[in-house]
Amino acid sequence: MAEIETHRFPCHTCGSDLRYAPGERHLKCDHCGAVEPLGALSPWDVQAVEELPLREALAGHVPEAAMEITRVLNCTSCGAQVEFDPNEHAAECPFCASPVVADTGQHRHIKPRGVLPFTLDNDAGRDALRKWLKGLWFAPNALKEYARSDHRLQGIYLPFWTFDAQTETPYRGQRGTEYRRTVGSGDKKRTVTEVKWRNVSGHVSHFFDDVLVPGSRTIPDTHMRRIAQFDLSALEPYQPQFLAGFRAEGYSIDLAEAQRLGQQEMEQGVRQLIRRDIGGDRQRIDDMRMTLSDESFKHVLMPVWIAAYRFRGKSYRFVVNARTGAVAGERPWSPWKIAFAVLIILIIAGVVALLQS
Template identity: 50%
Template sequence: MTPEDHRFPCDNCGSDMRFDPGRFELHCDHCGNTAPIYSDPAARSDAVREHDFLTALDATTGATEMTESRVSRCPNCGAEVEFDPDIHATECPYCATPVVTGTGAERRIKPAAVLPFVLDEESARDRMTDWLGSLWFAPNGLTQYARKGRRLSGVYTPCWTFDADTKTAYRGQRGTVHTKTRTVTRNGKPTRVTTSHVTWRPVSGRVARFFDDVLVLASTALPERFRAGMTHWDLTRLEPYMPEYLAGFRAEAYTIALDEAWPMARGIMDRQIARDIKFDIGGDRQKIDAMDTAISDVTYKHILVPLWLAAYKYRGKSFRFVVNGQTGEVQGERPWSAWKLFFAFLLAAIVAGGIGYLWAKSEGQI
């Protein structure tokens, strides 16, 4: 199997066409020609089909559909991004580090579905500059640089989603808060004082939950605080994986393998199960002493989700910004203006000094 080609020549002029997020079709920037993207309803149904997790882990079965892709690993952030065969040197879209592309292809689990871009680059840039403009104490020059700076990179980022049926037996404690109000004398005045204490009693029970599409970002290129916020996706809009959706964009290969992603998904599930248990315990307060979860029918999907990325260098420092290509949600590294912070501190000191002066004057100390 050879690496998949994401280039589609225009029937009119021969230039490479790109996927147009606004119209969900291929568009030629050279002559304006367009071409529809046809999606078979049967293929759409297959795209959201779940795959057995244990079967995928057993490499000897050969039941998992694989693909080969030509990727290069960024020496700075570790992103593994696909490149066209005729590109030999470029920049990493995640951190702007120069990258020399490799020549070999790697075999990986093939994506079954893709969330196509909804926002085009101009809309994503507007969201990013609005976010920057809303930040207090951000350097003015950085916002201006972002407006006039280089183009954003559209990248499809890999994810795993997991389904699982869970049944959990637990032991815990239910706390009941008792309050008592009494009147005491303080400084010659009666004052009402309220005290409280908690009584605990042991409880046990069972909770059950079916988890649907627990999403784990399969890339380590972004900092953890970014990855934790990249979970808001409308997966009902998944489309079958088709190279047409990737035309004009890059696709990152997963750096978190399926077996490595499962413990992360389990962590998400366990936190939700703990919330279910506390709700089931009831009372005013809850403690969980033990929980034993039986998990069955674990399935997964490998999907791609759209991100617009910008990596700006400003006064010798790099700032990264990520725009959700479907919802427009922005995450970024927080820039600070040293001058704005200094003047804010100075203003606060002047105000505090003025208040102190007025208070001292009112007390007759001045």
């Protein structure tokens, strides 16, 4: 059985915990400033960015070397599964700022094959968040003060799945050609656009590479779409040292569910390819039979900075892509500022009306 992964690395000089230095290729000790290189890869991890066969994994045949056990905490407020240090007994959920007590739950799961390391450090992430927060209209003053504070962000690796597959899809459909003709007479004469449809059939073949599927629902889809522009070509073979000083969220969307979501993404891509293949001015797809082969997958980790802000008893999350600086989040509104703005608009409208009368 795999050992519990703790992602802690003591400094050889002073014994304090080392952390991965964003944008660098080493670990750093904040206490004494010592720098240590990343550890060597094991023979298994040398090929870590390569995929695993999907069908075998869905049948439960995953190599033991591809599994790991971590100690996780399930947040009862937002549902996040976050890794915690075994010696940590109380903490705050980084996703919703709810107070939680770490338990001894163990999570056996598929080990990450790749990791996209942090390149933006805490200061850079905080600067990106401050800029975004300052641009919010009608935000409470307390949120503006939060933006000016030195509140540190939480570095989190989010779980994702990627899927590869060769698709073959025969289809039947219709190609529409638009033409214009004149109808009516006299004052009612007009030109209309009509479509002439012709039955077509064909076949599209396409290989999908690294279709990215989130491994949890902790970050809302609307936020994820804004920040999840990750350069997968920069993936590094997984090493625990990349996680030193950070936390990792365990996946709550398992492989089978992620596969279904990935296939939906592929189907949408195939539909676009079919429409392009049909051509013409308009397209209809009457039937398509997508089949997949050579399916493979990998579990990967993506870096974000997260801040959780509580306002009037409600939690608001802000997420910063730790590679690009893209920001997404929930925001509170100030009813007083909105009411004041409405009042000003009404006064201006009243003045304009008086001047025009």
